[in-house]
Amino acid sequence: MSKSTIPIEERATDQLAPARSHLLASAMLICLLPRVILVMMFSGLVLLDAVLPLKGLSFESVLSSRLSGWALLPSHLLFAHLATSRPLEPLRYPPAISLSWWETVLLPGVILLMFLLYALALYTLPRIIHHRYLIYSTVLLGSVCLFFPVVTSSDVFSYIAYGRMEVIYHLNPLAAIPAVLHGDPVLGYVYWKDQPSAYGPTWVIITGFLQWLLGFTGSDGILRMLFTLRLLGLSAHLGSTLLIWSISGQLQRITGVIAPEKRMRAALAFAWNPLLLFEACVNAHNDAVLLFLILLTLWLLLRRPQMSLKWLLPAAVVLALATCLKINILIFLPGLLLFLWMQRRRKVLRLLFLSLVYSAVVILLYMPFWHHGAVLYVLSVNPSTSRVINSPYDFLSQLYNALIHVPVHLNASGEAIATTVESFMHGLSILLFVPVYAVLCWRATCRPWRINTIPGLIRWMVLVWLLYCAIGSPWFWPWYLVTFFGLYALAASCTRKNYWGGLNIPLAVGLLAFSSLSLYSFYAWAPAHIPIQGLPGFFWVDLRGLWIWLFPFLALLWLPLCTLAKFPQLCRGFFTQRARASTFSR
Secondary structure, three states, rough: OHHHHHHHHHHHHHHHHHHHHHHHHHHHHHHHHHHHHHHHOOOHHHHHHHHHHHHHHHHEEOOOOOHHHHHHHHHHHHOOOOEOOOOOOOOOOOHHHHHHHHHHHHHHHHHHHHHHHHHHHHHHHOOOOOOOHHHHHHHHHHHHOOOOOEEEOOOHHHHHHHHHHOOOOOOOOOOOHHHOOOHHHHHHHOOOOOOOOOOOOHHHHHHHHHHHHOOOOOHHHHHHHHHHHHHHHHHHHHHHHHHHHHHHHHHHHHHHOOOOOHHHHHHHHHOOHHHHHHHHOOOOOOOOHHHHHHHHHHHHHHHOOOOOOHHHHHHHHHHHHHHHHOOHHHHHHHHHHHHOOOOOOOHHHHHHHHHHHHHHHHHHHHHHHHHHHHHHHHHHOOHHHHOOOOHHHHHHHHHHHHHHOOOEEOOOOEEOOOOOOOOOHHHHHHHHHHHHHHHHHHHHHOOOOHHOOOHHHHHHHHHHHHHHHHOOOOOOHHHHHHHHHHHHHHHOOOOOOEEOOOEEEEHHHHHHHHHHHHHHHHOOHHHHHHHHOOOOOEEEHHHHHHHHHHHHHHOOOOOHHHHHHOOOHHHHHHHHHHHHHHHHHH
8 A cells, every 4th residue: 555545544643653652651751760769769778777787887776686686687688797786785895997997988888879869869759749759758768767776876765764764763854864773774875874864844745755655664665665756756757848848838939939849859858868867767866856846836937927926826835845845946036036026017015925925935844844953954064065076176176186195084984074175166166156146146137138037037047057057066966957957948949049159059958968977987986996097096087077067068169169260261261352352443
């Protein structure tokens, strides 16, 4: 049959067939890609689950002997030739240094793989996923973290000890020290035995309620309480994800930046962040609950644009609860007061009433635990008031001590006493942060548009908390950044540009999450016990404070540095054009 005799309908069908097959392949790819990336992230977490229990990393196991068989299965399958931590037994003796070096390299490699998959998800998924996928996938990834057989921070055991002190022994956790729990099995896992709880009554009430609810006292009670705290962390992380999704939608309507893809990317960046999943669901830090309360405060402020007292009162109460969980949230209080003051209708009585409600809630929560001022005893024994760790101040002080051979002195509890340079660095951090913080508050008063809207307030809070972590907190740990990443997700969802003043902010934020989580690789036995050649007394672990902030800072300045490198070439081009123009004019 000749081509001319083929019906027109059949010829049109033959021409559309390639286009249909292409559309069908694209649809299949869109359906499969979210599942494939989720499986890859799941596999990355399982691989991290297999690496952390290796004995050369010296992290404490949280399993009982009955659970160690199946929970350590990934480690036994993937690293059968390497020893693992024993169940529920604090580590007493270091493994071989040669073994520890291999595991020290393995841990940051797995973390790097996790963040590469995380970056791939942020690049490809926001266009094709929906809200339900975000929640279901976060539940799946968080559930994997619940069953990690180790913790990289012993703070969760302090939480358990404070709950047992309150419910079982009827002691005040804000005044008594865990060392009084003679014979209690949890005492062997508590690092800070000689200081009361550094957290406020909100956290003491939460842990006490959970301990009362479980009612177990032996070693099995420790394991059950730990899993309960991990579930609480996962619930807080999911709640924060839902609040970020809700708040970001309202922020986009306020700013006029209607970008569903940007909104999904911000929520996904928070929900799948490996650092946040790890700190909430593995180490069970209370910063996940703290962030949930902060986001709930912002959500209540957004319920009514007119700032009616009906929604401001619960916002003040929730903020007071957050303050009574961690006192450093007070640095947000001036900004919130300025935000209320800078509204178009300045109501002094309303502002005073809200301040009174906030103060009354804080006082009422602290009253049962005040114990004639014994709560303030923690200020004299808490190491964060005199020591430096995991910060640039730590790097400089350790380097100085190594160069001039400053000896390390221990107190009666076997803990290192702050050296002179540490005390100096601690004071220097205050001298640097306080003026910067004062300038930020002053600029907000001089330019009301910076803080008189919710988006402006959130940007102010993001900058303040980042500066607090970078220069105002010489005693620093990765979980301090949980609040920053939650607030940054809100700011990123309603920002028109990802680059501010030529600074690559998204890249720097991602590298900050990676460097913070990979900090734990410095606490393996090899970096902690081998000095750097040529610097006796300065160990590899002492580079941790530089590691956290150096790479994000360089990424932040990447574009300006590239522009500076091209400056001579730009100058030559400019003068060449001037010379040509001069010749032409003649």
